[in-house]
Amino acid sequence: MTGAEMVLQALVDNGVDTIFGYPGGAVLPIYDEIFQQDRVRHILVRHEQGAGHAAEGYARSTGRAGVMLVTSGPGATNAVTPLQDALMDSIPLVCITGQVPTGLIGSDAFQEADTVGITRPCTKHNWLVSAVDELPRILHEAFYVATHGRPGPVLIDIPKDVQFASGTYYPPEHYELKSYKPEVAGDEEAIAEAVRLMAGAKKPVLYTGGGVINSGPQASQLLRKLVGETGFPITSTLMGLGAYPASGENWLGMLGMHGTYEANLAMHDCDVMVCVGARFDDRITGRLDAFSPHSKKIHIDIDPSSINKNVRVDVPIIGDIARVLETMLKLWAASEAKPDQQDMAKWWAQIDRWRGRQSLSYRRSKDVIMPQYAIERLYALTRERNTFITTEVGQHQMWAAQFFGFEEPNRWMTSGGLGTMGYGLPAAFGVQIAHPDALVIDIAGDASVLMTIQEMSAAVQYNAPIKIFILNNQYMGMVRQWQQLLHGNRLSHSYTESLPDFVKLAEAYGGVGIRCDKPDELDDAIQRMIDTDAPVIFDCRVANLANCFPMIPSGKAHNEMLLPDEATDEAVSTAIDEKGKSLV
Amino acid sequence: MSPKKKQAGSAYFIAKETELPRTHVLSVLVNNEPGVLARVIGLFSGRGYNIESLTVSETSHEKHLSRITIVSSGTAHVLEQIKKLLERAVPVHRVTDLTLVAEERGHEKPLERELALVKVAGRGEDRVEAMRLADAFRAQVIDASIEHFTFEITGRVSKIEQFIAIMEPLGLVEVCRTGVAAMNRGKEGM
Numbered sequence: 218m219t220g221a222e223m224v225l226q227a228l229v230d231n232g233v234d235t236i237f238g239y240p241g242g243a244v245l246p247i248y249d250e251i252f253q254q255d256r257v258r259h260i261l262v263r264h265e266q267g268a269g270h271a272a273e274g275y276a277r278s279t280g281r282a283g284v285m286l287v288t289s290g291p292g293a294t295n296a297v298t299p300l301q302d303a304l305m306d307s308i309p310l311v312c313i314t315g316q317v318p319t320g321l322i323g324s325d326a327f328q329e330a331d332t333v334g335i336t337r338p339c340t341k342h343n344w345l346v347s348a349v350d351e352l353p354r355i356l357h358e359a360f361y362v363a364t365h366g367r368p369g370p371v372l373i374d375i376p377k378d379v380q381f382a383s384g385t386y387y388p389p390e391h392y393e394l395k396s397y398k399p400e401v402a403g404d405e406e407a408i409a410e411a412v413r414l415m416a417g418a419k420k421p422v423l424y425t426g427g428g429v430i431n432s433g434p435q436a437s438q439l440l441r442k443l444v445g446e447t448g449f450p451i452t453s454t455l456m457g458l459g460a461y462p463a464s465g466e467n468w469l470g471m472l473g474m475h476g477t478y479e480a481n482l483a484m485h486d487c488d489v490m491v492c493v494g495a496r497f498d499d500r501i502t503g504r505l506d507a508f509s510p511h512s513k514k515i516h517i518d519i520d521p522s523s524i525n526k527n528v529r530v531d532v533p534i535i536g537d538i539a540r541v542l543e544t545m546l547k548l549w550a551a552s553e554a555k556p557d558q559q560d561m562a563k564w565w566a567q568i569d570r571w572r573g574r575q576s577l578s579y580r581r582s583k584d585v586i587m588p589q590y591a592i593e594r595l596y597a598l599t600r601e602r603n604t605f606i607t608t609e610v611g612q613h614q615m616w617a618a619q620f621f622g623f624e625e626p627n628r629w630m631t632s633g634g635l636g637t638m639g640y641g642l643p644a645a646f647g648v649q650i651a652h653p654d655a656l657v658i659d660i661a662g663d664a665s666v667l668m669t670i671q672e673m674s675a676a677v678q679y680n681a682p683i684k685i686f687i688l689n690n691q692y693m694g695m696v697r698q699w700q701q702l703l704h705g706n707r708l709s710h711s712y713t714e715s716l717p718d719f720v721k722l723a724e725a726y727g728g729v730g731i732r733c734d735k736p737d738e739l740d741d742a743i744q745r746m747i748d749t750d751a752p753v754i755f756d757c758r759v760a761n762l763a764n765c766f767p768m769i770p771s772g773k774a775h776n777e778m779l780l781p782d783e784a785t786d787e788a789v790s791t792a793i794d795e796k797g798k799s800l801v
Numbered sequence: 802m803s804p805k806k807k808q809a810g811s812a813y814f815i816a817k818e819t820e821l822p823r824t825h826v827l828s829v830l831v832n833n834e835p836g837v838l839a840r841v842i843g844l845f846s847g848r849g850y851n852i853e854s855l856t857v858s859e860t861s862h863e864k865h866l867s868r869i870t871i872v873s874s875g876t877a878h879v880l881e882q883i884k885k886l887l888e889r890a891v892p893v894h895r896v897t898d899l900t901l902v903a904e905e906r907g908h909e910k911p912l913e914r915e916l917a918l919v920k921v922a923g924r925g926e927d928r929v930e931a932m933r934l935a936d937a938f939r940a941q942v943i944d945a946s947i948e949h950f951t952f953e954i955t956g957r958v959s960k961i962e963q964f965i966a967i968m969e970p971l972g973l974v975e976v977c978r979t980g981v982a983a984m985n986r987g988k989e990g991m
Contacts, residue, residue, distance in 0.1 A: 337840060338847050342891040345835065362891055396832060396894045522885035525878070 220349045220380040221246040224313065227356035229256050230388045233284050235275065235650060236260070237268040241288025242328060243315030246380035260650055260679060263671040265292050267643035269299020270669070273308045274647030277630045278605055280433055282309040282363050283647065289315045290328030293374070294335065298637060301339040303370035305634025306456060307431055309363040310370040312340075318378040319347065332374045341369035346376065349384035357389035366399030367520040368431055399519060403536030408544050411491070411515040411532045416554035418489035420564045421449045424472065424501075427456030427633065428494020428518060430626045432538035436460070437626040439542035440493065446549060448561060450568055452480035454495050455618055456633040463622030469568070470577070473501040474769050475615040478576035478778060479568055481767075484509050485775035486567070492516045494538045497527040498634070507774030517541050576767040576780050577619055586736050588613065588688045588759040592620035592660065595686060598743050603655045605648045607631065609641040609665030612694035612765045617660040639668030642685060646672050649681040656684070656747060663689040663716055673726040676752040684746050685754045687719060690761045698764045702792055703771075723754035734758035768792075820876040824853065825900040826911055826983045827884065828991050832892040833859050833867040841869055841893070844886045850875060854915075854958075856980035866894065870983050897991040899983050906987060913983045917961045922949040923972030931971045938964050949974070 218226065224247050228236065235258045240248045251259050262268040265287045272283030287296050293314045303310040317326040333345045342362050344355045352375070359371045415421060423444065429436045437460045444451050444467050451461050452469040461468060470477035472484055481503075484490065490512045495501070497516075502508040505527065514530040516523075517538060524533040534541055579589045606621055607630040608614040614631055623629050630648060632640035645659035659666075666687055676683050696711040720730030729749050733742035733756070746753045766781040770792040779792050831837050838857055845852050854872040859865075873883060880898065887896045899911035919940070921931045924947075931950060935942065940954035949972075954964055958981060965976055984991065 333836060334839070337836070338843055347835070366889070394891065397891045520889065522882065522889055524885075526882060 218383065218386045219246070219250075220346075220352050220375065220382050220384065221250040223349070223352050223384070223386045224356065224375070224380070225250050225254055225257055226386055227353060227360075227389070228284065231357065231360040232281065234258060236284040236286050237262055237271040237275070237647065237650075238286030239263075239265050239268055239288070239292060241290075241292050241315065243289035243317055243377050244286060244292075244313075244380075245315075246377065247286065247313070247315070247375075259286070260675070262643065262646075262675050264669065265295035266298050266639065267646070267669055267672040267675065269296050269310065269312070270302070270637075270640050270643035271647030271650070271672070271675075272310055273299060273303055273306075273640075274607060274630050274644030275651045276303075276308050276310060276647075277430075277644075278627050278648040279651050280627060282311050282360060284311045284313070286313045287315070288328065289317055289332065290330045292328075293330055293332040296372075297336060297339055298635075300336055300370045300372065302632055302635040302637045302640065304339050304341065306632065307368050307427060308370065309368040311359055311363050312336075312370060312372040314372060314374050315380070316345070316374045316376040319376045320378070322376065332372070336372045339370070340372045341367075343372040343374065345374045346379050349379050349382035352379065352384065353386050358394060360389070361394065362397060366397070367428075400521070400535045401519065401537040401540055403517070403534050403541035403544060405544060405548075407532055407534045408541060409548055411534060412545060412548045412552055413554070414489050414513050414515060414532065415447065415449075415491065415549070416552050416556060418449075418556050419560035420483075420487045420567075421447070421489040421491065421556065422469075422483045422487040423449050423451040423491045423493060424453070424484060424495055425451060425457045425460055425493040426454040426495025429457055429460040429538050430494075432494065432519075434626060436494075436537075436539035436542060439539055439546060441465070443542055443546055443549070446546065447556070449491070450483055450565070452476070452483065454498070454501055454633070455631060457495060458618060458629045459623035459626045462624040464624060471618050473498075474503070475619065475765055475767065477619075478574045478767055478780060479571035481769065481775040481778055482571050483568055487512045490514045492518075492530070493542070494518060496523045499527070502527060503769045504772060504774045509775070574780065576778070578781055579763070579766075582760065583736060585760045586734065586739055586757060588616050588690070588763050589620055590736065591686075591688060591739065591757050591759055592616050594739050595658070595660070595743055596621045598740065598747065599656060599658070602747075603652070604628065605630070605645075605652060605655055605657045607641040607644040607648060607657070607659045609659070609661045609668075610636045610638045611662045611665060611696075612690075612698065612763075613660055613662040613665075613688040615695075615765045616688070621660070638662075638665040640665075642666055642669045642683070643672045643675075645683040645685070646676050646679075646681055649676070649683050650679065653681075657682075658684045658686050661685055661687045662694065663687055663691060663719075664693045664713060667717075670722070673723070673728055673752060673754070677727040681752065682750050683752050684749075685752070686746070687754065687756055688759050689716070689719070689756050690759050690763070691716060692761065694763075695765065701764070719754050719756035723752070726752070728752035728754060730754050730756065732756040732758065820878070822874045822876055823880070823900075824872060824874040825880050825898055826913065826981060827871045827873060827887070828897045828899055828983065829869040829871065829887055830860075830894040830896075830991070831867050831869060832894070833865045834892055837867065837892050838869070840890060841871075841887065844890065845871075845873065845883070848882075848886070850879060850883055854980040856982055870981055872981050895991065897985075899985055899991070902985050906985070908986050911983045911985045913957055913981050914955055915958055915961050915979055915981050916953065916955045917965070917976060917978040918943070919952045919954060919965060919968055919976050920949060920974040921952070921968050921972050922974050924948060927971045931968060934964075934967055934971075940964065
């Protein structure tokens with residue numbers, strides 16, 4: 218079997234039916250094999266970054282590894298952004314790159330780049346295949362590493378001569394790598410200690426993250442059960458939305474920099490914090506020395522290096538979320554001690570007072586579409602459907618997280634860790650390829666969407682009826698918001714002078730364009746978008762200067778949030794004191 | 802008059818490090834495969850962690866294992882992070898903080914040895930002095946002419962450094978050091 222044939226066979230043997238890619242000189246033998254078979258479907262993108270984000274969207278919405286195939290040199294360097302994105306957000310992504318023939322490596326050959334060198338820090342692991350005999354092992358190892366432990370991106374760099382060479386293929390045995398053995402079960406004693414702390418809690422909170430989603434649908438089910446049995450309030454990071462339903466009684470909303478008042482204050486005031494598959498990111502904690510000062514912290518994570526990284530915890534539990542929650546539920550049921558009901562009632566009463574602050578309120582308008590209103594209507598009109606949401610990065614992303622209610626896991630695809638503008642459109646394309654009959658919407662900003670707009674062409678080619686819902690305010694809104702907060706309202710290059718006509722742009726690609734700038738016409742326009750069985754670009758003209766609140770300004774703690782009704786121009790310009798401003 | 806420009810701010814929160822850094826010796830057992838050293842080193846450089854000394858060589862030919870000895874300094878928190886980051890790397894089999902193990906066992910330090918080649922050129926009284934000191938330090942002469950000596954010296958880092966410092970005024974030409982090889986006392990392995 219040739220190396221190129223092995224690649225296709227290994228994809229099939231590892232359960233892959235769809236890959237995203239872009240051909241080029243150094244991967245032509247693999248593309249030749251793709252041409253001669255029909256077991257693996259190849260989706261042609263328009264830029265290698267698009268292939269990566271599409272594969273990420275595919276992975277996150279299915280729970281399986283996403284696969285991308287690109288050529289050497291520029292193909293590989295264009296893959297760097299999605300690789301780092303997948304690393305930060307723990308997405309299983311297998312990237313196969315072509316490389317110049319072995320004998321030419323190091324000679325500055327045409328389209329040569331040190332791909333494994335460049336991608337070493339942005340992958341979980343990578344391999345340069347030096348002989349065809351190694352290829353089957355490396356291919357299987359790559360899938361194993363990408364999907365086991367904390368999921369992440371891997372890269373296999375295959376020189377062209379290795380693709381041509383013949384060797385013996387063998388299927389993936391059910392093997393374990395000798396050197397990579399993630400702990401999954403969780404130490405029962407630690408879990409028991411956690412249960413003891415939880416049973417004694419007066420003011421508990423569950424703080425959950427993307428790890429719950431990555432652990433699989435069962436983890437979300439167990440989490441819901443845990444909330445049901447403990448009665449604890451629950452909040453989530455951006456990456457974990459959907460693990461617990463937004464309509465659930467115990468839901469506090471998202472936490473962090475743009476999280477709700479109740480979620481952040483519950484985090485600040487709690488006495489027992491149960492962190493489930495989240496990593497105490499700086500967008501979550503705010504000022505570290507004032508982060509949840511009075512709580513005992515339990516941290517469940519599959520990656521030992523996440524423990525004590527930013528915040529010291531009292532009870533670390535290393536393991537797969539589903540496995541740990543299962544044990545935790547078992548021990549909880551067996552435990553005689555339970556939280557004092559009076560204390561819990563007091564805690565909930567406090568939370569209800571915080572909820573009463575209505576931190577997500579915004580000034581409504583009859584004349585212009587408020588961006589928050591646009592998301593609310595989009596949610597109201599799609600909630601009964603089989604809907605998947607992706608986003609770009611910026612204000613629209615935060616509004617989507619705040620105002621769109623997610624009921625199920627794997628329905629929300631966003632670039633959390635890396636914050637990649639241009640993620641949403643190709644990710645939506647990847648999601649749509651995986652779920653052809655679903656309603657897939659990229660909630661976008663006018664600036665972000667232009668970074669990968671070329672994938673509209675791919676969406677049209679594959680009849681993938683993705684909906685690009687642009688909250689168009691002509692600004693890089695989040696950049697502008699920071700400039701208002703931190704840089705004396707000097708709006709340096711955050712305004713886009715000449716945006717394209719998005720309706721004509723959609724039509725130019727062969728899709729459908731819709732524009733709306735009146736609140737009372739919005740519902741009809743959204744409905745038209747939903748009913749269109751083709752890729753749509755929806756140019757939703759929103760209030761230009763709206764900002765995203767609530768917000769924890771930099772250098773502040775959870776209990777020093779800036780709320781929308783307090784966010785006057787004066788408050789905004791003085792929200793961050795000199796000390797906060799001097800931080801990095 | 803333009804208003805005074807406000808100082809630029811940031812989207813990041815940075816806490817001050819108050820703890821003092823300490824020096825530790827780490828032993829890392831890895832697959833002997835291409836790129837493995839770059840991978841291990843990259844974990845340090847990518848996060849701004851410091852490497853003071855590095856020694857690497859294959860220790861088991863049949864099992865394709867190499868042992869990397871790294872001397873690094875940082876706060877307890879940073880060192881714990883370094884260890885965990887190394888442990889989760891795919892080709893890494895085991896990581897041991899030899900300094901911590903030594904302390905747990907009641908030893909001051911792990912066993913540490915370094916080898917250095919030290920070239921000293923000179924004539925007359927300096928040359929005699931260099932030879933006499935080399936004797937005192939139990940350094941071997943492995944190359945010599947009437948104008949130079951090359952010494953081979955083995956020992957703890959402090960001894961090597963002292964020797965080099967003493968040779969400085971006596972015509973030190975160049976030094977090559979291997980970096981630290983280390984393991985713990987007692988019958989147990991890492």
